[in-house]
Amino acid sequence: MVTTSLTGKATKASSVGTSSNVIILDGGLGRELEKVGAPFRQPEWSALSLIEAPDLVAQVHQNFVDAGAKIITTNTYALVPFHIGQKQFDEQAFSLAERAATIASNMAKKRDVSVAGCIPPAFGSYKPELFCAEKLAAILRPLIEAQTPYIDFWLVETVSSVEEAIAVTSLIKKHSSKPIWLSYSLSNRHDFSNPVTLRSSEPLNAILPTLENLDAVLFNCSQPEEMEAAITFTHSHNADIPIGVYANSFSEHVRKHDANEMLSTLREDVTPEKYLAYAQTWVNAGASIVGGCCGIGPAHIKVLAQGFVNTLE
Structure with missing residues (x-):
């Protein structure tokens, strides 16, 4: 278990460009579940396998651990009304979140890795305009309470706005004392001379005050090309907080549909070797936590784990 990174601040690479202390996260659970034959469709996404084939959820966790991941993430990303509907959420959210956390915890005990408790976007990925602070607790509190006994720290995923980051962090702190890693999602720039922004179009300097309440800040579920600029900016303004990255391989620049509407196509050019090359630029820019999101299996x-020497066991 990477306990040195979870009892407080995550261990930071000693200097920019140093890779000996890179922590390897797992990859995207949803597409790997589909790959191993789990039931998989929209709108339920990865929640369907948790409901109908929990043994395959365990198999996917094992696949990532076998590949070299030191942290596995609970399969709770789609356990929100946006994906499973209000009725099923009201009846089963707590029990399904507990099931997901138990599966991950059992795997972690067998393989001596750590468990990140996933806190998903409560109102759908890439949907900052749907965020409603007044409704947040009703959705996320069951997920927090169900997972707390089984996880090592929280991973708040695909955060699209500063308002969302502040509200979710505050809610977690009311119900848990465990460390919080929070991951922002970035807009996709067609013109890379433009500054990188959140999905809400807020500039990155808007996230800086939120870092004070986090144990690590990450960037996820965005194109690999977006990440280096975000890392460089964040590291230049706060060299103490650990920074992580887990990009997706969606063909987002040609996607015509909304997120969550249907399965997005994946980029063929984001091979394991190409992804490692991206990751090396991220570490050089100041990242010390690297993994994968949608489409990164x-x-x-495995290539990341082989490319970066882990000394945190």
Whole structure:
């Protein structure tokens, strides 16, 4: 278990460009579940396998651990009304979140890795305009309470706005004392001379005050090309907080549909070797936590684990 990174601040690479202390996360659970034959469709996404085939959820966790991941993430990303509907959420959210956390915890005990408790976007990915602070607790509190006994720290995923980051962090702190890693999602720039922004179009300097309440800040579920600029900016303004990255391999620049509407196509050019090359630029820019999001599978994680020497066991 990477306990040195979870009892307080995550261990930071000693200097920019140093890779000996890079922590390897797992990859995207949803597409790997689909790959191993789990039931998989929209709108339920990865929640369907948790409901109908929990043994395959365990298999996917094992696949990522076998590949070299030191942290596995609970399969709770789609356990919100946006994906499973209000009725099923009201009846089963707590029990399903507890099931997901138990599966991950059992795997972690067998393989001596750590568990990140996933806190998903409560109102759908890439949907900052749907965020409603007044409704947040009703959705996320069951997920927090169900997972707390089984996880090592929280991973708040695909945060699209500063308002969302502040509200979710505050809610977690009311119900848990465990460390919080929070991951922002970035807009996709067609013109890379433009500054990188959040999905809400807020500039990155808007996130700086939120870092004071986090144990690590990450960037996820965005194109690999977006990440280096975000790391460089964040590291230049706060060299103490650990920075992480886990990009997706969606063909976002050609995607015509909204997120969550249907399965997005994946980029063929984001091979494991290419992903490692991206990751090396991220570490050089100041990242010390690297993994994968949608479309990044065990083959990618294996190459990352082989490419970066882990000394945190």
